[in-house]
Amino acid sequence: MTRVPKAVRWSDTVRVPLSGRFLLRRLLQGLLAVWMAVTGAFVFLNATGSPERLVAPPDASQEEIDRIAAAYGFDQPLPRQYVDFFVKTFTGSFPDSVNYHVPAIDVVLDAVPATALLGSVAFVAGNLLGLLIGYVSATSRWWPLRSLPLGLSRIGHSLPAFYLALLLVILFSVHLRVLPSAGYGTVENLILPATVLTIGVLPGAARLYRAQVLETAGEDHVITAVAKGVSRNRVLLRHVGLNALGPALSLMGIQLGGLIAGAVTIEVIFRWPGVGSMLIDAVNDRDYSVALTGVLLVAVAYILATLVTDILAALVDPLASRRA
Amino acid sequence: MNSTGHVLSVRDLTVTATRDGREREVVARVSLDVAPGEIFGIVGESGSGKTMLTKAATGLLPGTARVSAGTIEILGRDVTNADARAWRSIHAHHIGVIFQNAATALNPRMTVFSQVREALPATRERGRLADARRVRELLETVEIDQAARRLRQYPHELSGGIAQRVVIAMALARDPKLLVADEATTALDAVVQRQILDLIGSLRRSRDLSVVLISHNLDVVRDRCDRTVVMRRGEVVEAGDTRGLLTTPVHPYTRELLAASPSVLLSGPRLHERPAPPTGEPPVVSVRQVTKRYAPQAKSPGGGPRTRPRAAVEAVSLAVHPGEIVGLVGASGSGKTTTARMLVGLVTPDTGTVQFDGRDVTGLSRRERAMWRRDVQFVFQDNYGALNPRYTVAESVLEPLRASGRTLPELGWTGLGEVLSAVGLDAGFAGRHPRQLSGGERQRVGIARALVSRPKLIVADEPVSALDATIQKRILDLIIELNRSHGTAFLVISHDLGVIAYLCSRVLVMNEGEVVEHGDVASVLGAPRHPYTAELIAAVAAGGVLAATSAGAADQAGAEITESRRAAS
C-alpha cells in the first residue's frame, strides 16, 4: 500500500467533473456530425442525377444549364466533386450569390449577428424562465404556484409561433400602437420577436425540468440528505434542483432545433434580417450557393450549440459524461 | 437523559399508510426500548413493517404514511408530533441513519468530500481545509483506505463496501447517540457484509453508540445484537434476549424463520438424509472445457470508457446426470450464471463443447434441437421479469407448448390444473397476472413453466435469492419434492451455500471463472480443500459454532417441515 501524506491539500477537495476523454469524445462526435451533415447535403444534391437542373431556373436553356454545371463543378467526376464540396464548405467558396453578386459566405455572415442576438436572448430568457417555472411548479407548497404558471405556459405552447406573432402584432402594433410591427435596429424592434421565441422555448424547459425535479425528489439520496439534518430548502436546491439540472440541460440542447425552426418564421414575419429571412429569400430566388452555405452554417452552429450544452451538463452532472 | 435512561423508546406505536386509496396499519401497537450502548435487532421479512417502524422512529416517514397512535421518545424527548424543524435538529444532533443501498444513498453529483462536509456540525468554524481534515478523519474512523484520495471521488467511483462506509461516516459526523442501520448490509457480498457489521460493532464500543440493526436475516442479528424483536405483519411476535430467542424460540414464526436461515440450512437435517448420487447413467447435458470471454464493451468513436472484460468462464467442465440435484456455488461475477446459460443455449461458448444426449449441440438436427429445448429447461432468478406482465399465469405456463407444438395430454398432464398443483398452486391462479402474485407464487409459476414440457433437467439460476427466507425454504422444498416425484434432475445455481447444502448431492464451487472445488456436498462443506470454499463457509454467519447453538431449534423445525412435506406428497 502506498503511503499518503497526512495533511489534506486544497486540491484534494475540488474536482472538475470533466475528463479530457469526455471532451475529446464529444468533440469527435461533433466533427463526425458535421461531416455527416455535409455529406448528406452532397448526397441529396446528387441523388436526383442532375443537380444543375435543380439549381438552374425552370426556364433555363441547355447552354445556361451547362454554364451553371461548369461554374458549380457539376461536370467533374463524383469523387472529385465530393472533395471539392468539402473544400468549398470549409473555405466558404461556393459561387457568388446570383442576387447580390458577392460571395455567398458574405451574404450568410451578414445575417448572423441579427439571428445570434434574437436566438440568444430567447434561448437564455426562455430556459431561465422555464427552469424557474419548472422548479416552482414541482416544489411549491402552494397549489396555484404549482399549476398556474405551468398551465399558462402550455397554452402558449400550443400556439404556433407565427400565429402568436400575428396576435401580438394585432394587439401591440395595430391596436395599442406601442411597439413596431417589424424592423431591426432598436430595442423596441427586438421585444416582439424575442417574446414570441421565448414563449416557444419556455414550456418545453419548464415541463422537462419539473419532471426531472420530481423524479430526483424520489431518489434515495434525498432521504440521506434529510437524515443528515440538512434543511428542506437546501435539500431541494442542492440535492434535488441541481441534480435535476444536468439531464435537463442536455435536453435543452436538443430543443435548440425547435428554436431555430421558430426563428425562421419569426424573422420572416418581423422582417428581421437574420439567417432565417436570408434562407427563405435564397430559396425563393433559387440562390443555390447562399441557400447551401446557409444550411450548412446552421447545421454547424446547431452542432456547436449542443456541444456546449452537453459540456455544461457534464459540469453539473458527473454522470452525464458517462451517458454521452 | 430521561428517567428510564433509554436512547429510543417506542410505546404502542401504530403507523398507517395509504395505498390504493385505502388506509392500512403497517405497524401495529409496537413497543420497544433501546438502552445506551446496546445493539438492538429488528428482524422481519418483507411486509413485516420493520422499515416503516424505523422510518417513523427516525422521522423519515414518506408522505403517504403517518403515526396514528402511540409515542416515540428519543433521549427522553417526546418526538411523536415533532415538526420538520424539530426533526432536523434531532437528525443533526442525535441520530445517524444508514440505508440499504449505499450506491443510491449517496448523491451521484457530489464528491465524497462535499457530501460528508454537509453532515459536519454547523457550529464548527468554517474553512474548507479544516473541514477536509475533519472529513478525512471521519473516513479513517470508518476504516476507508487512502482516505485523502477518496475526498474528491464521486459515488460511482466507489465500491459498494466503501460507499456504505461513507454513508456511515456521514451518520457519525455529528457524534450521534443512536445509529440506525436499515438492512445496511443486504446489498453487499457476504465477506464485505461481515466487515461492515464488524465495523459497526467496534464503533459502538469506541463511541458508546446505541445501534438499531434492522435485517431480514436472522444470521445478521445472531451474534451482533444484545436484544432482538421479531416482526410479522406489523406486529412484534416475539422479543427478548437474542441468545434466548434463538435457542428457545416460542412463536412458530420465529422457529420457521430460524429453520430457513442460511447457517441452519447449511447444517440442517437434509445433510444427513441426502440420497447417494445416481451413477452409471449418461449425463443429460454436459459442458466440456468451455471458455467464454466477454470483450470490452463496444467502443464509441474516440474510445469509450474502457470496461474490463466481464467475468469469463475458463475451461469449465460439468455434467448433470438424470435424477440428481447438482449445486453450482460462487460469488457474483464468478461465472456460474454464464456456465448455466451455456447448458440451455442462451450463451454460446468461445471454445469447448456443450453436449446434449452425448452429442455436441452445434451438430444437432432440427428435431434433436427441439428435444434439447424440451428436455432442458431454465428457471430465472428475476422471477418478476421472468414472466411477461401482460400474460396470465395460464398463458405463461403454456407458452413452451406453443414452441414444441405438443398438447398437455400428449405430455401426460390431465390439464393445466395438474401442472399448477404440481408446484403447489391451485387452479384459481390460471387467470391471474404476475402483479397479482407474491414473489413466491411467481417463482412457482416460473417452475411450472419449466416443468410443463416434462424436462429431464431444470437449470435454476438463483431460484430463491429474491425471496424472503421462509418463502425460500418452501421453494427449496418444492424443488426436492419435484425431484422425488417426477425424477427431474436439477442444476441449482446460488451464491448461498445454505441453499446448496440443503438441496444438493453434488456441488461445484466457482471462483473467478474457474471451478476451484467439486465433490459431494458433505465432504466439500465438511472438509473444504480450497481456501475460497473455506472463506465462503465462514461467511455464512460464522458457520458451525453458531449453528450448533441453535441446533436443537433447527432440528425441531426441520422435523416439522419434513413431516409436512411427507404429508403433502
Add this chain to the structure above:
Amino acid sequence: MSTLAGLTAPGTRGRGARRRQWWRYAAVAPAALITLAIVFAPLLAPYPPNAQDLASMSQPPSLTDGHLFGTDLFGRDVFSRVLHGGRPPLLIGVLAVAAAVAVGVAFGVLAGFRGGRLDSVLARVADIQLSVPGIVIALFVLAMLGGGFVNVILVIALESWPLHFRVTRALAQGLRNRAFVEAARVFGLPTRTIITRHLVPALLPVIAVTATANFVTAVLMEASLSFLGLGIQPPTADWGLMVSLGRTQIASAWWVSVFSGLALAALLFSAQLLGDALAKRFSLEGADT
C-alpha cells in the same frame, strides 16, 4: 411529518388511481370533433372554398349576412375556407406520421433485436439526422425539389422517423434482455414469434404516444412551411397559407388570418391533450413492463 411535503406529482399516485373514470376518455372528444369537422368540410361548408365573389370583398364577420367569419380579399367565405383549410394539415400529418412510424418501427425492431453492426449504423444515422434541425433539412430539400403535397409529406417523414426508431429500439433492446424473452428463447420460440407475441403488445401503447406527439410537430411543420410559401400552394385552402395571405391586411381585415390560426391552434391543442392523456394512461399501466 412527511419530510418533503408537497413533493408528490399528480402522476405518481398509487395503483388505486387506475380505476377507469369516464372523464379520462374526454380527452378524445375535442380532437375527434375537430377531425370530423375537417373531414366533413364539404358537407358543412356553406360555400365552395374557392368561390370568389368580387361583390363582397373583405367583409367583416357577421352573424346575419351568411359570412360567419367574413370574406377575404377575393370575396371568398372565410368560414368555408377554415373548414377546408384543415384538410391539407390533417392529411399530411396523418400520412407523414404513418410513414415515419412504419420506417422507424421497422428499423427499430431490426436494430434493437439484432444488435451488432446494423444497429450501430442505424443508430448513428438517426443521431446525425437528429443533430440537424428538421426545418433546415426541410428548407434545403424543398428548395431543391419545390413545395407541394407529396414533398412536404416526405420531408416531414424524413425528419420524424428517428423519434419512433429510438423509442422502438430502446424498447426492443430492453425486452431482448428481459428474462421472459430469454425464457421464450429457451423453449425454442422463433424470433418472429417472440416479436409478435412479446414485443408488439408492449410497443403499441408507446407508439400511440409518440405518434400523437409526432402528429403535433408534423402539423406545425406543415403549417410553418405553407406559411413560408414552401408547402401547399395557392389557391388551395390551407391554414398556414391563409394566415400568411391575411398577414398583409391584419390592420384592415384581421379575420382572414385570425380564424384559420385559431383553428390550427385548436387542432394542435386537442392533439396535445390526447397525447398527454395517452401518455398518462400508458405510463400507469406500463409501470411494470
